[in-house]
Each structure stands twice: as C-alpha cells, then as structure tokens.
Amino acid sequence: MAEERVRTGAPAFSWRDWWDKAGMLVVFVLLFAGLSLKVPNFLTWQNMIGLSLSVSTVGMVACTMLFCLASGDFDISVESTVAFGGVLAAVVITSTGSVLLGVGAGVAAGALVGLANGTIIAKLGINALITTLATMQIVRGLCFIVSGGSAVSVARESFYTLGNGTMLDVPYPIWLTLTSFVVYGVILNRTTFGRNTLAIGGNKEAALLAGIPVARTKIVIFALQGAMAAFAGVVLASQMTSGQPNSSQGFSLDVISACVLGGVSLAGGVGTISGTIAGVLIMGTVQNVMSLQNVDTFYQYVARGGILLAAVLFDQLKKR
C-alpha cells in the first residue's frame, strides 16, 4: 500500500539538500564578487591577507563553538580562555625560557577550563549560560592574577614565528584556521562523535535512550573548546608578542554571531561546517570593507547587528 519511493544503494542527490549545506557559502561568494567590483583596495593580496588574519581567531574558535551550539549548549567563557591562554603562555615562556612548554601550558589550561565547564554542565546539570558566565569572570580574574595586573612581554624570538611566520607568503595563523575548518568539518560529518553531537542537540532524551553517551560527549566538546580557545589565544599573543590579560572582550558574542549567521540553530541539532565558515567570512568581510571605507565605529556596530538579524530572519522564512 505504501508506495516505494525510496531508492536503495547510494544516497540520492537533492538540490534542496545541497542549498541547505552550501547556500550560505554561495551568498558569501556573491557578496565577495560584488564588493570586489565596487570597493577600492578590496581585492588585493594584501587586503585578503589582512582579512583572513582578522578572522583567524574567530574562525578557530567557531569550529568548536559549532559543536557546542549544535549539542544544545552555550559558551560565553571563550573570550576569557583566549586571553588566559595567551597570558599563561607568555608567563611560562618568560620564566622557563621554553616556547614549547609555554604553548603546552596555555592549551592545557584551556582544556582544564573546558573540562570544568563540561563537568558542571553535563554532570551537575547546571544551565550552560550561567555556568559559562561564571567561568568567564573567574578565568578573566585569573588572567590578571597570573599576569600581575598588566601585559606580559615575551622576549624569545622563537615564539614570534607562530603568529608571524609565513608559509608560501601566507601567515601561519591563516593556515591554522584553514586546518581547523577541515579537521572539525571531518569530525562533524564523518564521525559518530559528530553525528551524536547533532542528535543530542536535536533531542537529548531520545539520544540518551538510544544509548548515546550524552554526558561524556558534552564534556569532550567543552574540553576541546577550551583547548581550542586557549590555542587561538596563544597564536594571538604570538602576533602581539605579549600576553594581554584584557584582550578579546566581547569575543564570545562575535563567535556565536558568526555561527548563527552560518545557520547554526541556538536550539541545537542543526549546524554545518560550511555554514559556519560562511558566517565567519561574511562577518569578517563586512568588517573589513567598513574599515577600508573608514566607516565610523558606531555605524559598524549597527551594521554588524543588522546583518545578524537579517540572517536569522532569512533562516526563519526558509522554515515556513
């Protein structure tokens, strides 16, 4: 009685599906093309490098934020972890002289922060927003305590290569961001861990009853996020040749905005890596163009908020 409309064998191709996955990227490409024609100095190698550098930190953390949001959680403590990673690395390098130790310490500390977040949220069941709000304050405080209240300069030249060195004329931070996109894209699409994340965000109860280790998955996500944020902070500190305890204020919202712009649902269960990439690039491009045109800072805020709103509206209409 039921018609056999389902084919077996290889997955069928569907345009609607493809648009869902790559639609945002197409919008970005069109935007990019339009801007290249109209805005002077936009399509130059120098500006492209500058643009990519300016989104590198957000890009790296957006990879893990995608997982966090897709699993139905929230994390605003990343901004403090970014600063903390940089500060701790700077302090350790200055006192021990070893760059490797400094970077390792920074990343490990970030992972610990993430572990704490994950355990409190997944095992104790405390609301993610409140938990990460608290850790955001705590870690920020730690930044100032560890740094002694002011920025920590790093004298070792070898540390600078991480942020300022280039390969094929492209600075390392950009390569690192690209690598992150690829790695996390693979994890999301091709591993059980990635699919489980989406299932948990889509319906936590159902995932639990299907045997998915919900608490363990969430803890891993937060720990990864902490480590990623700290690593991004170390790279940033390398570019600034110093650990700045007050850097990256408001960074968390930038990352979340980029993800939402890229189609990640705040309710959980929906999200793609291509969308996130597009979101990061669109935000960065608009910022870059406004800077090139010397648009007043306050108008920049309005424009960024406006784009986010337009994107969410667009997404809502798509669902109707």
Add this chain to the structure above:
Amino acid sequence: MRMLNRIVRIVALTVPFMLAAGCGTQPADTAHRAAKKVKIGFLVKMPEEPWFQNEWKFARKCADKYGFEVVTIGTPDGGKVLAAIDNMGAQGAQGFVICTPDVKLGPAIVQRARRNNLKVMAVDDRFVGSDGTSFMTEVPYMGISARKIGEMVGKALSDEMRKRGWKAGETAACGVTFDELDTARQRTDGAADVLAAAGFPKDKIYRVHEKTTDVEGGLNAANIVLAQHPDVKRWLVFSMNDEGVMGAVRALENTGRFSAENVIGVGIGGNSCVVEFRKEKPTGFFATVLISPLRHGFETSELMYKWIADGVEPPKETLTEGILVTRETFEKVMDEQGLTDVAARGKSD
C-alpha cells in the same frame, strides 16, 4: 503568501549587496590615483576621551594644510591595533601615528608596520621593548616631559598652600596614580618629590591606584583614601591627568565637608577641566598644567608627512612642555596657544 515569502527572501539576500553598494562610491580606477596620495593613519587607545578627540582634530587640521588624508581609528586593544595596521596597509597608507593601548605591544606594532611598509611614530605613550622595561628608542616619539610637568604640579601645590597659610599638621596630599604607565608614574612621582622637597611631610602624601584614567577611576580611588583618613581637614590633590583630580574633587565634595576653601587640586591636561573653570563657584580644582594636543596632534602628523613626502626623519624624542593655568588665566593663555575653541566649551552666551 507564497509570493510575499519569495519577495522577502530575495530582499534579504540582496541586503549585503546594497550595503556594499552603499559603501563603495569610488569607481575602481581612482584607486590607482588614491595610492599616490599621501595617507597617514592616527590611532588612539581611547577615542572617546577628549584629549584624543582633540589630537584627531589637530591632525585633521594638519591634513587640510598639507593636503594629505588622515585616517582616524580607535584601537582599544591589541587585536584591534594589528587589524588596523593591516587595514591601513591595504588602503595604501604610508605611515601612522599611534598612542598605543599597551606599551608592551611595541615590538608587535613595529613588526606589523614593517610588514605593511608603514612608517611608525609613537605619541603620548612610549613603546617598551620585548624585555618589558626598556624603551624602544629607535621609534620616533613625542610625549610630554612627564617628570618636569609633574614637578610643576608639585610646585604649584606647595606655592598655593603657602599662600593660603595652611599648616602641614592638618593637611594631607592625595595622589591618584596609574603607575603601570611610565609617563603617568613620572608625573605623579615628580609632583610628590617636589612636595616633599618643599618640606611637606612624606608620610602625609597618600598614594592610591586608580583602575582607569577617567573621572570615575579618580573618584573611586579617592574614596578609598578618604575612608582611610577621615580626620584630615585639608587636602592637596594631584594625579596624572585632569580627570583623576576632578574625580577626587568630586569625591571630596560628596562628603559634604570639603569645598574650594580646604581643597587645592592641580591637574594635567587643560581640556576636560575647562568645565570646572566655567562653573559659577570655584571648586577644589584650582589649576592645571596645560599641555598641548595641538602639538601632539598637529606636529606629529606634520613630522610624519615630512618623513613620507620629503624623507626627513622626525627626531627620536620630542618632549613637550606645560604651562600652568588657573581659573583666572586659562582663557587668555589658551587663546594664545590656539586652543580658543577648547576654552570656549561650556561658555554660556
């Protein structure tokens, strides 16, 4: 309904393009010409503060005079500084003047500027090298002679105190400090040393650290000192700028026990304090050492322009001086200094 849906979707998609269209008004070929024109960036750490607003104003005046373009950017933290430098490189600027949000960013700024082929000059806050303590003397710098100006503050305080016939017994001094910034530390140290040398008891000079260098920071800091020493009847106040002293004076006034008769405050700046001088009744804010945003804004831009256009490198260190002005003398002096419009603020016609 379907039609409406479709229309809204298309409109939402074109918003980014309309934004782009609105942004880019220059056709592509003038980019070439624009690259030849001299473009100088002016980056400041606190764009909302009047001191930096004035620097920008004078930089623009310089730009008008010499015919170059000045790009003003606010950079409150390290990440934004680096992005701004890249941006200026992309825009085809040739150099920039910067008051850095953190002196320890010095090496990073120099490196990024070099990568973008930009000349760098520091103003107000001097770059510190990667060891964390010594100045980067290879970068041209214009700042106030902090120590000397601080000493002027100290002298003004002790002179006025003597004139009013205050006795050291019932007087204390409140110094609102911001020691992590070297130029600030030199100012407050200078004031304190001169006071002490003039015979003021060292243990009666109370120093307190402010978290931020604005009025609120000064107010909060002063409140701490007031709470610690409630029986002091007369206060001398000094800080690293006008705002710190103004904040402390506010704190004193709020207790209800202090006013112009028993407070002498001397600030540094000459911009924000105009509002104080214009008040109907004199307040505890007695005088200020006027420093010139004109020089810091105009001259630095001029030096940078000459460096770019004529290849004349600016001097490695230029220290500007201050002039002591009071309620009575400020209008005339500021007029002479070309700061008439600053002095005119708050004037009721």
Add this chain to the structure above:
Amino acid sequence: MGTAFVLWPRFVYNTVLLVLPRHREMDDMHLRFAHISKMFPGVHALDAVSFGVEQGSVHAVVGENGAGKSTLLKILCGVYRPDAGSIELAGIEQRFHAPLDAFKAGIAVIHQELNLVPEMSVAENMFLGHMPSRLGWLDRRAMQGAARVQLAALEEEISPQTKVGALPIAQRQMLEIAKALMRNASVLAFDEPTSSLSAREVAKLFSIIRRLREQGKAILYVSHRMEEIFDLCDAVTVLRDGRHVETFSSTQGLTRETIVNRMVGRDITDIFHYSPRQTGGPALELEQVTGPGLSAPVSLRVAQGEILGVFGLVGAGRTELLKLAYGAARKRSGTVRVAGRPVSITRPGHAIRAGVMLCPEDRKKEGIVPVRSVLENINLSARRLGSFLGCVINERWEWRNASAHVRQLRVKTPSLRQLAMNLSGGNQQKVVLARWLSEEVKVILLDEPTRGIDVGAKSEIYSIMYDLAASGAGVVMVSSDLPEVLGVADRIVVMRQGAVAGELSRAEATQEACLHLALPRQSMVN
C-alpha cells in the same frame, strides 16, 4: 455638506439592504468543509476534502495516520490556512487569518495536547484572552463567579482558584469544554479525547457531549476507537491519504468492518492473527527489582520467542518498570538477567550491548530527533555497527540499513532525507522501531507501541512483533488497550499502583479478569 447630499442615495440603499431578509442558500449543514486542500513539503496532506456537519449532531472523523485528520482540525481552528477551499459556517464562507478568528466565529477545538496554562488558575484559563475588568483592574470576583457557574453546569466540582497544573487530565478536558461554552461556541471538535481517561471519566464525557448535542452544537469527534464511535456518534466521515472517501450520514446498520474497509481500502477482519508460538529459554529475568515508580519489588520473566503483555491503568508503574530494566532509571536493588546471565545495566548503552532495546512511550519527547533526517534517526544507535573502528561513519551502510527498514516497515516518507518532524505520528513510531531492528535484538521492550496509530499500521506492527518473537527475541509490550493485549500476548502481567497484581496465561485471560486485577482495591467502578 455637498458630499452628504451626493451620498444619501447610497445611504438609503444600504439601510434597505440591511433590513431585507438575507437570501441564503438553504443549507441544513451548520459546518461545511468545501474542497479543502493543504500541501506540506513533499506531502499532500489534504486533497479537496468536502463534507458537512449538521447542527445538533456528533460527527465522527476516522482515518489512518497520515489520513489528514489533524491537519483538518488545525485548519478548522485557524492554525493553518488552506491552500484551496474554505470552511462555511451556516452557509457563510469563513476566512481565518489566525486562531483568533476561528475563536471569534464560535469554533472550539479540544486538542490532545490541551491548550491550558498550568501555572494559572482555572478561572484565569477559562477567561484567557478576554479577562473581565473594571476600570482597567482585573475583576477577579466576576471571573470566578462566572467560572463556577459554567463548571457547575458541567457537573464539575472544581474550585475556580485551583491551579490547572494540579488537575488530572479528565478535569482539564472538562475545563476546555467549559472554556468553549463560555464563548458560545457553536462548533466543538474533539481530538482523541479518551486516550488518557478512565472508564468512568469517559462515561461522564459522553454524557456531556450528548447534552451538547441536544443544545444544538455541531460536534466533530476524531478517534480510533470504534466502540466509542458506535456508542456516541450519529454520522461518520472516512478520510484516507488526505482524500475524502465516504460519509455515512447515519450509524444505523453500519458495521466496524465497513468502516475499516473504507479506511484501509481493504478488508481486515482479525487484525491480531494470533498463532501459538514456540518458546525457548529465558530471555529476560527481573528479580526483585525496586526503584522509582515501583511500590514493591517486581519480578518478571520473558522467554525467548514469547510475547508478554503488561497491562494496567495509568500510573500503574509499567513505564517506570521498563525504564528500570533498560537502565534509563536508577535501580535500587534487584538483579537483571539476559539469556540466563546476570548483567549490570546502569545506562541505556549497557542494555543495548546486552541486546535489550526500549521503544519509549512518548515518541515526540523521547523517541525521534525532530530536526534530523529519517536516515539519521534510524541509524542513531546502530551506526556504530557499520562504522570503521567505531568512529568513522559508513554512509553506504547507513543508507542501505535505513532503506531496508523503511521498506520493511512501510514507512511513508518522500525520501530518507526528510526531517523526522515532518512525518505523521504513526510513521515516526515506525522510525523508532526501525532503529532497534537494525540491532541484534534479544529482548525488546515496547511501551504503548500502537498508541495513536491507525488500524492498518497496527497490524503491520503486530506482524513485526511476531517476526521478532519468531527469531528468538523476548518481546515485552506495555499497553492500555485491553483488546490488543488479549489479542497479541502469550502471557499477561497486570500491574497495579506500582506493583505486580497478577499473572495470567492466555487461556485464563479475559477482559474481566484483567480489569479486576488492574483496578485499585478501593474501587470506584459504578
């Protein structure tokens, strides 16, 4: 002045028009659906459905899942707008742009998920949206007075100040009816109202509905339960696959088989098709298990190849028992043995590895992941079996697995990539079942597997259960549908108030025997 002069003929014309009796087409149908069509992505939910409901009658609407009943009701109450066609009330075409319009036109739909605010009081809920006020201040006394009157008319003794959240479902339903009557609704529609009611509450509901019929209301009654339809309704409309099949304007001489035939398009006499089964050794043994929801230690046995029915009233603790066996709730004491060997099950993951699967009661809340595709939902747990090193997913395997089960269970979906939330309830249930069929099943625990599912699909699910049993699995089926339990199970366990009340073999089990065990000792049976 001049304009008034020019306009007066118009004035006169309008006034005369108002006074003259309206010429209306004589239509004895109070409510009429005229060629209603509605499409959703990939699915034709309704296709030119037309029929009428008389004043003062109870009109049943029946159909399989996916037939379009819920969609029709949603259009009736203004939540959806039809793509074509319209609703007519007393001959006048209605255009609803929002539920408020339907509300104002006098239409009240009482959904399965009742539209009440649990935190607010009874009176406040009854006046939701039109609370009486005096000079801007809420007139509580007027509200409560009116509420009390209305509730008394329905023979309900509920204090108007009680929080709705504290009321049992039966009373909340009465509250919904009171709400509708307050607004002088002329059309009332009920969607599966009796699924959570006791026999006594059902009798009460029916007497109220009959009274409403006498008052001249046009009543729509959507239900799967044939006995109720024959007991209560005057007319029956059958929908199938979104189309109108037939409307019987009287239930006189109508048989169950006829209706079922129209619903499925074929004849089904006995849907259970029971045949005795071979059973083997023990598949699942629970010994003295205690935990949340159980008032006494429970012991239970299911043999391989056996179907065990677990019957009981709402609150008997059946769902809790299954959850304890599955590891979804923490067991306080007792042992669990699978295939004779004790296993430690503290998480669903352990259960699955031991071969024990659970199909939860509430498919929307605990079963499907709404925003993910059918493909992902089916492979939710089993993907680890087809994956490389348990980590990297094997898309081909997943696709083949899902296609096979979609075909086997006849899940109606335009593609495997369709989001699970777009499927009808019955198909969602099949997806959840498919999830477990992908695994090696030793014991399967089914909690109300055929609730809210049409006859045709029910029979398909029974045959799947039989296949599972035949392949050696132990099947435990919790159900509140007594005929179903009696028709399908080899053995029946009856639970009452958190403990096992008794066990009956198939031969011993009769409706009376089961009910006798299931009813609480201080019985309220009239």
